[in-house]
Amino acid sequence: MLAEAPVSLWINASEGPRGTGYHAHQTGQLFALRKGLQLIETPSGRWVQPPGWIGWIAPRCAHAAQSFGATVGWSLHIEPAMAAGLPGGPHVFATTPLIRALVDRLASLDAPRAAFEERRLRLAAVLIDELAASATTPSLHLPMPEDKRLAAMAAALANDPAMPDTIDQWAHRIGMARRTLTRRFARETGLSFAQWRQQARLLKAVERLSLGESVTAAALTVGYSSVSAFIETFRKNFGCTPARFFEEDAALPQAKKKPA
Numbered sequence: 001m002l003a004e005a006p007v008s009l010w011i012n013a014s015e016g017p018r019g020t021g022y023h024a025h026q027t028g029q030l031f032a033l034r035k036g037l038q039l040i041e042t043p044s045g046r047w048v049q050p051p052g053w054i055g056w057i058a059p060r061c062a063h064a065a066q067s068f069g070a071t072v073g074w075s076l077h078i079e080p081a082m083a084a085g086l087p088g089g090p091h092v093f094a095t096t097p098l099i100r101a102l103v104d105r106l107a108s109l110d111a112p113r114a115a116f117e118e119r120r121l122r123l124a125a126v127l128i129d130e131l132a133a134s135a136t137t138p139s140l141h142l143p144m145p146e147d148k149r150l151a152a153m154a155a156a157l158a159n160d161p162a163m164p165d166t167i168d169q170w171a172h173r174i175g176m177a178r179r180t181l182t183r184r185f186a187r188e189t190g191l192s193f194a195q196w197r198q199q200a201r202l203l204k205a206v207e208r209l210s211l212g213e214s215v216t217a218a219a220l221t222v223g224y225s226s227v228s229a230f231i232e233t234f235r236k237n238f239g240c241t242p243a244r245f246f247e248e249d250a251a252l253p254q255a256k257k258k259p260a
Contacts, residue, residue, distance in 0.1 A: 006079040028083035036071030037210035085132035145188035161201040162223030
């Protein structure tokens, strides 16, 4: 631990995968990995966090976490009053050069000295303000339905999105009319079955790529028969190709074009 509340910074490292059961913090938690990948899960969805992105868990939000491979990163706990401008649920933010510089400066204040406390608070306040005002980033979120039968189906597909079963086959398997499944799934996730399955495949691909799998292998693993189709879908969703996704500036928000 590198600082005391109301801002507490931890540097974390693990030589292998780690997982936690459902738990909650009284404080808000910002966290990022310089190496490895993390999956955050709540009853309402899953969030994939690759290296270089910043995750957020709101105060008292129940969640579970699973890391993949060796990991190195940091975790910043902040009091609820400081977190008012950040989302009320989990979120994954893209970073910017300013955000990375703020984090580096916070980490450099590694001595538990009272003289650093006010500076930590000021730096943390600027970091939070930058994140709260950041542009919308590509979605690394997979919403999960609440209905128990749909949730079981979604969990199976999220874990293995290459499963070829059609919506009719799933409807038969879980004992639900196709029309009911389609309507209820869209209402509870905000996505059609086809849109949700594509999102599940892309997020699983991010997971595989983070572990060093080639673009071709990742595409086939998540159910694409055409690598070129996978690359194009990935680019449309994330704004860059799979090969560039983990480059330092690839996840920066795209500047909005001025109206003509």
